[in-house]
Amino acid sequence: MxxxxxxxxxxxxxADLVRDGDVVALEGFTHLIPVAxxxxxxxxxxxxxxxxxxxxxxxxxxxxxxxxxxxLIFSWGGNPGVGSLHRFRAAVQAGELEIEEHSHAxxxxxxxxxxxxxxxxxxxxYNGTSLPDHTDTIKPITCPFTGExxxxxxxxxxxxxxxxxxxxxxxxxxxLWGQTGVQKETVLxxxxxxxxxxxxxxxxxxxxxxxVLPRWVVTRVCEVPGGARPSYAQDYYDRDNDAYKAWDAxxxxxxxxxxxxxxx
Amino acid sequence: xxxxxxxxxxxxxxxxxxxxxxxxTGANLARRTVNPDLVLVYEAGAIGxxxxxxxxxIGDGMLGETADYIASVPEIFNYxxxxxxxxxxxxxxxxxxxxxxxxxxVVGDYAHPKVRLPGAGGAPEIAASCGEVVVIVRQSPRAFVxxxxxxxxxxxxxxxxxxxRLGLRxxxxxxxITDLGIxxxxxESRELVLTHLHPGVDVEQARAATGWDLKIADDLQTTExxxxxxxxxxxxxxxx
Numbered sequence: 001m002x003x004x005x006x007x008x009x010x011x012x013x014x015a016d017l018v019r020d021g022d023v024v025a026l027e028g029f030t031h032l033i034p035v036a037x038x039x040x041x042x043x044x045x046x047x048x049x050x051x052x053x054x055x056x057x058x059x060x061x062x063x064x065x066x067x068x069x070x071x072l073i074f075s076w077g078g079n080p081g082v083g084s085l086h087r088f089r090a091a092v093q094a095g096e097l098e099i100e101e102h103s104h105a106x107x108x109x110x111x112x113x114x115x116x117x118x119x120x121x122x123x124x125x126y127n128g129t130s131l132p133d134h135t136d137t138i139k140p141i142t143c144p145f146t147g148e149x150x151x152x153x154x155x156x157x158x159x160x161x162x163x164x165x166x167x168x169x170x171x172x173x174x175x176l177w178g179q180t181g182v183q184k185e186t187v188l189x190x191x192x193x194x195x196x197x198x199x200x201x202x203x204x205x206x207x208x209x210x211x212v213l214p215r216w217v218v219t220r221v222c223e224v225p226g227g228a229r230p231s232y233a234q235d236y237y238d239r240d241n242d243a244y245k246a247w248d249a250x251x252x253x254x255x256x257x258x259x260x261x262x263x264x
Numbered sequence: 265x266x267x268x269x270x271x272x273x274x275x276x277x278x279x280x281x282x283x284x285x286x287x288x289t290g291a292n293l294a295r296r297t298v299n300p301d302l303v304l305v306y307e308a309g310a311i312g313x314x315x316x317x318x319x320x321x322i323g324d325g326m327l328g329e330t331a332d333y334i335a336s337v338p339e340i341f342n343y344x345x346x347x348x349x350x351x352x353x354x355x356x357x358x359x360x361x362x363x364x365x366x367x368x369x370v371v372g373d374y375a376h377p378k379v380r381l382p383g384a385g386g387a388p389e390i391a392a393s394c395g396e397v398v399v400i401v402r403q404s405p406r407a408f409v410x411x412x413x414x415x416x417x418x419x420x421x422x423x424x425x426x427x428x429r430l431g432l433r434x435x436x437x438x439x440x441i442t443d444l445g446i447x448x449x450x451x452e453s454r455e456l457v458l459t460h461l462h463p464g465v466d467v468e469q470a471r472a473a474t475g476w477d478l479k480i481a482d483d484l485q486t487t488e489x490x491x492x493x494x495x496x497x498x499x500x501x502x503x504x
Binding site for chain 1: 307308309310320321322323324325327328329333334336337338340341342345346369374375376377379380382383384385386387388389392393414415416417418421426427430431432433
């Protein structure tokens with residue numbers, strides 16, 4: 001039995017854990033986005049991935065544009081605070097990318113069900129919207145106690161969950177704080193996990209609202225300072241808003257995007 | 265005018281759910297004018313955020329740093345939105361119909377969209393479960409359509425009794441604030457009626473910017489122009 005997370009380089013972790021055709025989630029709700037890990041997946045030319053993320057933003061635009069994704073499971077796809085994701089938009093409008101679309105509440109519950117080891121989650125949502133007409137992972141269910149009509153969504157079936165955190169200790173215990181989104185569920189709900197961290201320290205100390213993922217639930221820890229740029233890592237660096245704005249032009253033009261990909 | 269009017273809606277509200285853009289400007293303006301104690305809830309997890317400037321995104325670091333509490337995202341939706349703990353939710357729209365149903369998903373056919381929009385995000389459950397919803401959207405024939413191409417978030421469905429039939433617990437959209445005025449659902453038909461025009465706007469402009477035959481309230485009113493105080497607070501907020 002594994003007793004602690006292995007600490008390796010990011011290229012090794014991606015090469016060993018991410019396989020073509022896998023269902024992979026890279027999470028971080030505008031904060032602590034695992035951008036470096038996503039770009040490593042692009043460099044290693046992984047293919048036919050089913051990419052999962054509540055808020056596919058710049059790094060998913062890059063993964064989609066680079067041809068890594070067969071399918072996207074998501075709830076909001078945009079460049080936050082800026083506008084559209086042009087590679088994502090072009091792929092969907094051209095019918096080149098299969099999509100499975102939910103609301104945030106639906107996705108959050110699918111992660112929670114995966115982390116809970118349950119086959120599905122139940123929520124009061126989706127009634128009256130057009131989403132169930134187009135997404136077959138949204139089904140009505142009747143409460144056995146009250147008869148209320150609710151909605152069931154299946155647990156996400158994640159091969160690999162990838163997040164970025166502020167730090168880990170040398171045994172691979174991971175600590176993250178600030179707005180931590182669905183990162184805990186992403187690691188607990190996946191068969192294999194990669195956590196990139198700003199730094200590896202001798203000892204973790206207390207931080208308000210911090211989430212600690214103990215070493216025995218994490219597969220790999222990789223020290224990647226700046227691994228969430230251009231998003232932010234609370235107490236390490238701020239969001240680079242100019243990079244988000246600049247991405248709009250790169251992503252809009254196919255030739256510009258090809259140049260970007262070449263340089264990666 | 266839209267953000268000033270949005271802020272005014274929050275005078276007696278305890279907690280409001282905020283998105284980025286005009287809703288965020290309105291809610292933050294309310295904290296600086298009519299309601300300093302207003303609890304701002306952002307979907308990335310911040311409850312009771314007190315941002316000193318307008319956040320860049322819904323997960324902006326200062327929201328977490330100034331919050332009373334930071335919840336996980338599953339908790340935000342399951343414990344805070346779903347039980348109806350939040351009185352007002354602010355939503356935007358790419359398309360809106362006469363029953364205030366909202367589309368932020370696709371323009372055109374779903375499988376072969378003319379325009380692929382970002383999608384649902386937190387909006388469907390906000391529309392379903394917040395005490396009431398205030399929609400903030402610029403009025404134009406492209407946005408104010410006879411039928412939305414996709415119902416992302418339910419307003420008043422197909423009219424009277426629709427929300428009850430669907431089991432939606434919140435009141436749904438009670439106001440639509442636009443750059444031209446304010447629309448409110450008729451108490452019986454649930455169809456949006458123009459109840460207010462902003463100063464200097466006339467009925468013909470509002471009709472021309474609406475893709476259906478817009479009904480006008482008998483007692484159509486003019487919104488109060490922004491006060492000096494409101495304008496000063498807004499300028500300070502935008503410059504911060």
